[in-house]
Amino acid sequence: MTAVRGTEVDVPAGDGVADAYLTHPADGEPRPAVLFYTDAFGLRPAVRAMADRLAEAGHTVLVPNVFHRRGRAPVTEVPAFVDDRARGPVLRRMMPVMRQLTPERAMRDAGAYLRWLAACPVAADGPVGVTGYCMGAALALRTAGAHPDRVAAAAGFHGGRLATDRPDSPHLVAGHVTAELYFGHADQDPSLPGEQIERLGDALAAAGVRHRCEVYAGAAHGYTQADTSAYDREADERHWAALLGLLRRAL
Numbered sequence: 001m002t003a004v005r006g007t008e009v010d011v012p013a014g015d016g017v018a019d020a021y022l023t024h025p026a027d028g029e030p031r032p033a034v035l036f037y038t039d040a041f042g043l044r045p046a047v048r049a050m051a052d053r054l055a056e057a058g059h060t061v062l063v064p065n066v067f068h069r070r071g072r073a074p075v076t077e078v079p080a081f082v083d084d085r086a087r088g089p090v091l092r093r094m095m096p097v098m099r100q101l102t103p104e105r106a107m108r109d110a111g112a113y114l115r116w117l118a119a120c121p122v123a124a125d126g127p128v129g130v131t132g133y134c135m136g137a138a139l140a141l142r143t144a145g146a147h148p149d150r151v152a153a154a155a156g157f158h159g160g161r162l163a164t165d166r167p168d169s170p171h172l173v174a175g176h177v178t179a180e181l182y183f184g185h186a187d188q189d190p191s192l193p194g195e196q197i198e199r200l201g202d203a204l205a206a207a208g209v210r211h212r213c214e215v216y217a218g219a220a221h222g223y224t225q226a227d228t229s230a231y232d233r234e235a236d237e238r239h240w241a242a243l244l245g246l247l248r249r250a251l
Contacts, residue, residue, distance in 0.1 A: 002026075004055040006048060011064060011116045014108030018068035019043070023051045024060040024122045031055075032251035033123040035113055035143065036063040037136030039225060040094050041082065043073035046227035054131075057244055059251075060123045064113055066106065066139065067097050082228040098135060103142060103168050110143040114150050127152030129247045130179075133224055137183065138162055138170040144181065145173025153250030155182040155243050158221045160191025163199035171200045174207040181211040182246045184239050186221040214242075 006023035021043060024031055034054055038047050043065045051061040065073040076093045079086050117123045130151055132140030137159025144154035154177075156162070162183070163171035181204065185192055197213065204211045216223060216238060222230030224239050 002056045002058065004052050006052060006055070009062075011062070011113060013064070013068060013112040014105055015069055018064045018066070018109065018112070019072045020062055020064040020113075021048050021051060022060070022062055022120070022122075023048070023055040025055060025058060028122060030122055030124040031058055031060045032126070032247070033117045033120070033128040034059045034061045034247065035110075035117065035128060035130045036061050037066060037130070037132035037139040037143075038063065039134030039136055039222065040091060040098060041078050041225070041228075042067055042075060042094075044078055044227070045080075046225060049226070050224070053240070054243075057247075059129070059247065060117075060120065062113060062117055062120075064109070066101060066109065066136075068109075069100060069105075070097050080227065082225075084229050087228070106139055107142060107146045110139070110146060114143075114147055118150075127251060129153040129155075129251055131155045131157070131243055132159065133157050134160060134222065141170045141177075141181070142173055144179045145176040148176055148178040151179045153181075153246050154179050155184075155246055157184045157224050157239050157243075158186040158189065158219075159183065160189065160221070161196070162192060163196040163203065171203045174203040174209055177204075177207065177209045179209075180246060180250050181209055182242055183211070183213045184235075184242055185213065185215045186223060187215055187217050187219050189221045191221060212242075
């Protein structure tokens with residue numbers, strides 16, 4: 001197993017400074033970079049562990065606190081284990097915070113994160129990968145559309161609201177994407193009903209985007225998050241195989 005080194009860093013962002021977690025192989029050699037967008041529960045120990053696993057696979061990984069406008073992570077109290085009883089209250093506290101992160105603000109931040117990685121001595125020159133979870137899946141897709149010259153691979157897992165009927169829906173960036181995309185959808189996810197899955201796939205196909213979209217049968221929204229009751233080990237390992245395979249092909 002590759003030894004990794006994780007540190008807390010500050011990244012100048014669109015409106016201030018974003019605290020973030022940076023992890024990479026401990027030898028300090030430049031490695032292909034991955035921008036990691038969290039779910040709504042934000043930057044926390046379980047997410048750092050996921051980023052470390054990516055670093056063990058040979059990547060330099062930046063996990064920004066996308067809610068930095070509300071303060072340093074955690075921006076609200078999140079239990080060490082989020083069970084079904086705790087999930088609702090945490091999400092209710094996070095809703096106004098998530099609404100504050102508009103697509104315009106998120107993409108200003110994305111540019112800042114990518115510029116920071118371009119100057120990072122442990123990040124290799126060249127294209128980057130992006131991965132996102134829950135709300136982070138939409139951020140990953142938007143980042144691929146906003147920065148086609150930088151993003152070679154983007155993945156989203158148990159994403160929600162990826163293809164709505166709103167004029168700023170994430171799927172509408174498809175025509176700008178040059179990266180290879182992968183989406184691992186949760187099964188029977190109210191935040192991503194069947195019509196949205198179909199709309200997303202149709203938009204990517206019409207734009208000629210290299211992509212694969214799969215529904216993980218039996219896996220609930222949040223299946224990759226080991227500190228929640230939604231965690232599904234089998235689906236999580238499937239996610240790792242898909243994500244690491246995408247990054248190997250693209251970076």
